[in-house]
Structure formats: C-alpha cells, structure tokens
Amino acid sequence: MDSENDLQQYVKQILADNPFKLVLSGPDGMRETLRRLSNGYQAERIVNRQAFQSNLTAEETYPYVLSRFEEGYRQLNAWSESYEYNLRVAKRGRAMFSRKANKNVAATSEQHNRVKNYILPEGEVVPPLVDMGIFTPDGKVVPSRYDKYKQINRFLEMMDDTLSGIGEGEELHVVDFGCGKSYLTFILYYYLYKVKKIHAVVTGVDLKADVIADCDKAAKKYGYDGLSFVVGDIAAFQPDSRVDVVVSLHACDTATDYALYNAVAWNAKHIFSVPSCQHELNKQMTNGRFPILTRYGIIQERFAAMATDAIRANLLTAVGYKTQVLEFVDLSHTPKNLLIRGSKCDLPEEHRQTALQEAKALMAEFGFEPTLFRLLGEKMS
Ligand SMILES: C[S@@+](CC[C@H](N)C(=O)[O-])C[C@H]1O[C@@H](n2cnc3c(N)ncnc32)[C@H](O)[C@@H]1O
Structure with missing residues (x-):
C-alpha cells in the first residue's frame, strides 16, 4: 500500500469504530473537533477565536476527514468506547497509526456506578x-x-x-x-x-x-x-x-x-x-x-x-x-x-x-x- 492508501484505510478503520470524538490538528494551531451525533458528526472549527459548526451525515464524514488532510491537517486523534487512536502524517507523507485501549471508559463506568440517582x-x-x-x-x-x-x-x-x-x-x-x-x-x-x-x-x-x-x-x-x-x-x-x-x-x-x-x-x-x-x-x-x-x-x-x-x-x-x-x-x-x-x-x-x-x-x-x-x-x- 502507498501512504495515501494507508491514510484512507486508517481513517476508515477509525470511523468504523464509531468514535465519539475526533480532533484534527495541524500547523499554526489549526484545530477542528468532530463530536458524534445520533446520525453523523458535528464539526467545530475555531477561526480567529470564533467557532464555526457544521453537521455531517455518517456518509459525509469519511470524505470530510480526508479532505482535512488535503487542507494541511497533519494529525487525527480519536476516542471510541474501546480505543484511543493516533494517526499522524509525517513530513514525507507517510501515515503513522497507533491505537491503545481507552482506559477512561472503564474509570468513568465505575464513577457512574457510584452515582446512581441522576434524573x-x-x-x-x-x-x-x-x-x-x-x-x-x-x-x-x-x-x-x-x-x-x-x-x-x-x-x-x-x-x-x-x-x-x-x-x-x-x-x-x-x-x-x-x-x-x-x-x-x-x-x-x-x-x-x-x-x-x-x-x-x-x-x-x-x-x-x-x-x-x-x-x-x-x-x-x-x-x-x-x-x-x-x-x-x-x-x-x-x-x-x-x-x-x-x-x-x-x-x-x-x-x-x-x-x-x-x-x-x-x-x-x-x-x-x-x-x-x-x-x-x-x-x-x-x-x-x-x-x-x-x-x-x-x-x-x-x-x-x-x-x-x-x-x-x-x-x-x-x-x-x-x-x-x-x-x-x-x-x-x-x-x-x-x-x-x-x-x-x-x-x-x-x-x-x-x-x-x-x-x-x-x-x-x-x-x-x-x-x-x-x-x-x-x-x-
Ligand atoms: C447567551 S444566549 C442564551 C441562550 C440560552 N438561554 C442558553 O442559556 O444557552 C442569550 C439569548 O438571549 C436572546 N435575547 C437577548 N435579548 C433578548 C430580548 N430582548 N428578547 C428576546 N431574546 C433576547 C439572544 O438572542 C440570545 O439568543
């Protein structure tokens, strides 16, 4: 696989795990956050301290994330109920991917169990x-x-x-x-x-x-x-x-x-x-x-x-x-x-x-x- 295909495969793999949050980042403080909705994601981009939001359907999310890398974003971090993902595009265009178990989910579940009486x-x-x-x-x-x-x-x-x-x-x-x-x-x-x-x-x-x-x-x-x-x-x-x-x-x-x-x-x-x-x-x-x-x-x-x-x-x-x-x-x-x-x-x-x-x-x-x-x-x- 060449690195462009690697990038596509990794993005696909991350999205297939239905992460609840994705953060794209790039040079000069470029940053964009995607939060999971019932059907798709809400993307929020900060430009000159102002937040711009747009909603994406599930189908639109994959091409959208790829287009962000074309715009100059270099890194994607994502969190699902099971894993934390890190995808980075190095200077020569090589995609580097890692994932580890999301331990916070277990910690949070314990927290939930202690507090049962929420409205x-x-x-x-x-x-x-x-x-x-x-x-x-x-x-x-x-x-x-x-x-x-x-x-x-x-x-x-x-x-x-x-x-x-x-x-x-x-x-x-x-x-x-x-x-x-x-x-x-x-x-x-x-x-x-x-x-x-x-x-x-x-x-x-x-x-x-x-x-x-x-x-x-x-x-x-x-x-x-x-x-x-x-x-x-x-x-x-x-x-x-x-x-x-x-x-x-x-x-x-x-x-x-x-x-x-x-x-x-x-x-x-x-x-x-x-x-x-x-x-x-x-x-x-x-x-x-x-x-x-x-x-x-x-x-x-x-x-x-x-x-x-x-x-x-x-x-x-x-x-x-x-x-x-x-x-x-x-x-x-x-x-x-x-x-x-x-x-x-x-x-x-x-x-x-x-x-x-x-x-x-x-x-x-x-x-x-x-x-x-x-x-x-x-x-x-
Ligand atoms: C800071 S937002 C709060 C929105 C919401 N209540 C909340 O807590 O998230 C204040 C809202 O009050 C509205 N507002 C301010 N003055 C108003 C007025 N005289 N009549 C009706 N709406 C007003 C603004 O348009 C704005 O949407």
Missing part, C-alpha cells in the same frame, strides 16, 4: 442529549462529556426541587425567555414530559429568527408537540395562555429584568433566572461612601453585577416570591453564575417590606436605578 439515568436514550454528543445513540454517557451530563442533571435537580408538587398529567405552562439554541429547553421539556409525565406546554422566545427556525425543526424531529418557539422581544411578548413558570438563562443585561417583570405581571408561580452581562448598574454607579469600590474598574464591574442580582432577588421578595440565589454552572462556557429562583407564596408583609427597604438603601448608596425597580413600580408600594 436522566444512563441507559435511557434522550435524543437531544445524543444530538448534543453527551449520550451515545444507545444512551451511554460519552466519557469526555461526563461533566456536562452532571451539569444537566444538576440543572434538572434545581427544577425538580421546586416542581416536585406537580403531579402526573397536570398541565404546566412554561416560557423560556432568550432561549437561543435551546439546549436546556429541550432537556427541560424531555424531563417534564417524559420523566415527570406532566402535560407540559413550553414556549421558547428569542429575537433570532434563524435560531428559532432551527429549534422549531428540532422539536418537530423529536415529536415534541408541546414545545414551540416564537421570534420576539421579551419586553413585548404576550402569552396566549396562563404562565406557570418563567425561565431565563443568560438573557443579557436588562433582558433579564423584562423576563422577571413579565413573570411577576403574569403571576407565574415559579421563576428560574440565570442573569448575565449585568452592565446597567455599572454605568450608573457613583462613589457612595465607599470610593474603594469604584477605584478599580474590574472591582466596580463585579460589585455592580452582584448588586444587580441582589436587588433583583430582593425585589422579587418584595412582590411576594420566596427567593433564593444559588450557584449555577453554565453548560456551554465554564464560569459559575448565579441562579435566582423564586416561588410565589404568602410572604409576611414585614418580610416583604424589609426586602424592599434593603434594596432601596443599596440603590440610594450608589445611585442605582435598576430597570426591574422601574418596571415593577407600584406593584411594590
């Missing part, structure tokens, strides 16, 4: 998790995505704590504001509809028409009849039925305030909000009695972000939500964020007033005029 247990085929490359098509956790699997279960546990009182067959209307690509929306729907057997009606709302069209397509593909998506601005959205739960995950800056305000205005029973990009109060912040907090840009920025969420949590308490602030680990990026979780209940008037006065005191100290305070207006008096 989405291994072995159950969850199509969105397969498409996200977290489950294999037969419902096993892909070893390299075990952390994501745990984070998703953690997210569902946070939901489950709150929604435990809702029984099988009951109807639950959920709006997810700023749903974006909706990874968690699909998982949430699966959990409500398949695991809890709730009659869930979930609506994702986002400004981006192309993203919403993709989400719509995926919901149809999975046959998730109770899950729909709408293009629109959170501030202008009008539901056509009651809303029981409002979710907003990483809706930027004041978009979160509109989501929270809508939840209050519609008397939603539960709120799950992970704010991000809290810039509003940073721009307004004055010295107050603590100039040390505005002396260093990054300290001011972080303090203002924390103040934003503390005020939001207190304002929700002031309008009758029992509110907690918890740590939330983001799925797509790694930073730890805050989850504001609120449930409507009969809070004592004194408790509500204290929360309001605390928020007002912080606002007065630093000249903060948060959007949520303005929107809630007389609801707090």
Whole structure:
C-alpha cells in the first residue's frame, strides 16, 4: 500500500469504530473537533477565536476527514468506547497509526456506578442529549462529556426541587425567555414530559429568527408537540395562555429584568433566572461612601453585577416570591453564575417590606436605578 492508501484505510478503520470524538490538528494551531451525533458528526472549527459548526451525515464524514488532510491537517486523534487512536502524517507523507485501549471508559463506568440517582439515568436514550454528543445513540454517557451530563442533571435537580408538587398529567405552562439554541429547553421539556409525565406546554422566545427556525425543526424531529418557539422581544411578548413558570438563562443585561417583570405581571408561580452581562448598574454607579469600590474598574464591574442580582432577588421578595440565589454552572462556557429562583407564596408583609427597604438603601448608596425597580413600580408600594 502507498501512504495515501494507508491514510484512507486508517481513517476508515477509525470511523468504523464509531468514535465519539475526533480532533484534527495541524500547523499554526489549526484545530477542528468532530463530536458524534445520533446520525453523523458535528464539526467545530475555531477561526480567529470564533467557532464555526457544521453537521455531517455518517456518509459525509469519511470524505470530510480526508479532505482535512488535503487542507494541511497533519494529525487525527480519536476516542471510541474501546480505543484511543493516533494517526499522524509525517513530513514525507507517510501515515503513522497507533491505537491503545481507552482506559477512561472503564474509570468513568465505575464513577457512574457510584452515582446512581441522576434524573436522566444512563441507559435511557434522550435524543437531544445524543444530538448534543453527551449520550451515545444507545444512551451511554460519552466519557469526555461526563461533566456536562452532571451539569444537566444538576440543572434538572434545581427544577425538580421546586416542581416536585406537580403531579402526573397536570398541565404546566412554561416560557423560556432568550432561549437561543435551546439546549436546556429541550432537556427541560424531555424531563417534564417524559420523566415527570406532566402535560407540559413550553414556549421558547428569542429575537433570532434563524435560531428559532432551527429549534422549531428540532422539536418537530423529536415529536415534541408541546414545545414551540416564537421570534420576539421579551419586553413585548404576550402569552396566549396562563404562565406557570418563567425561565431565563443568560438573557443579557436588562433582558433579564423584562423576563422577571413579565413573570411577576403574569403571576407565574415559579421563576428560574440565570442573569448575565449585568452592565446597567455599572454605568450608573457613583462613589457612595465607599470610593474603594469604584477605584478599580474590574472591582466596580463585579460589585455592580452582584448588586444587580441582589436587588433583583430582593425585589422579587418584595412582590411576594420566596427567593433564593444559588450557584449555577453554565453548560456551554465554564464560569459559575448565579441562579435566582423564586416561588410565589404568602410572604409576611414585614418580610416583604424589609426586602424592599434593603434594596432601596443599596440603590440610594450608589445611585442605582435598576430597570426591574422601574418596571415593577407600584406593584411594590
Ligand atoms: C447567551 S444566549 C442564551 C441562550 C440560552 N438561554 C442558553 O442559556 O444557552 C442569550 C439569548 O438571549 C436572546 N435575547 C437577548 N435579548 C433578548 C430580548 N430582548 N428578547 C428576546 N431574546 C433576547 C439572544 O438572542 C440570545 O439568543
């Protein structure tokens, strides 16, 4: 065999083992990752720090990988449930191939056995998790995505704590504001509809028409009849039925305030909000009695972000939500964020007033005029 044929044979051999991940690399930091989907792969290429993704069918994957070598990639590493592969093209074009047993799989299986009570247990085929490359098509956790699997279960546990009182067959209307690509929306729907057997009606709302069209397509593909998506601005959205739960995950800056305000205005029973990009109060912040907090840009920025969420949590308490602030680990990026979780209940008037006065005191100290305070207006008096 000449080395070109060797390369083709080795690529074929690797793909025949159905690896869950392939990484192509080349000179000058060229790098591309392929992750297994239920039928084919998702390829992700980083160019100038921007990620470009494309989906490949199983048939397209072989010529695609070969074409990458023609483009100058020199190395392919791949991991299947059984083996780790290394294929390298040396300077004179010679293909060098090696493989060894994938020991991490055994280690991960032991880890699984120790933790048995995940809401989405291994072995159950969850199509969105397969498409996200977290489950294999037969419902096993892909070893390299075990952390994501745990984070998703953690997210569902946070939901489950709150929604435990809702029984099988009951109807639950959920709006997810700023749903974006909706990874968690699909998982949430699966959990409500398949695991809890709730009659869930979930609506994702986002400004981006192309993203919403993709989400719509995926919901149809999975046959998730109770899950729909709408293009629109959170501030202008009008539901056509009651809303029981409002979710907003990483809706930027004041978009979160509109989501929270809508939840209050519609008397939603539960709120799950992970704010991000809290810039509003940073721009307004004055010295107050603590100039040390505005002396260093990054300290001011972080303090203002924390103040934003503390005020939001207190304002929700002031309008009758029992509110907690918890740590939330983001799925797509790694930073730890805050989850504001609120449930409507009969809070004592004194408790509500204290929360309001605390928020007002912080606002007065630093000249903060948060959007949520303005929107809630007389609801707090
Ligand atoms: C960072 S993404 C988060 C996506 C998803 N919720 C998640 O956690 O993976 C924020 C999304 O909020 C959407 N968004 C921001 N402001 C919005 C608004 N005023 N109305 C509707 N969507 C908004 C953006 O288009 C974007 O898709």
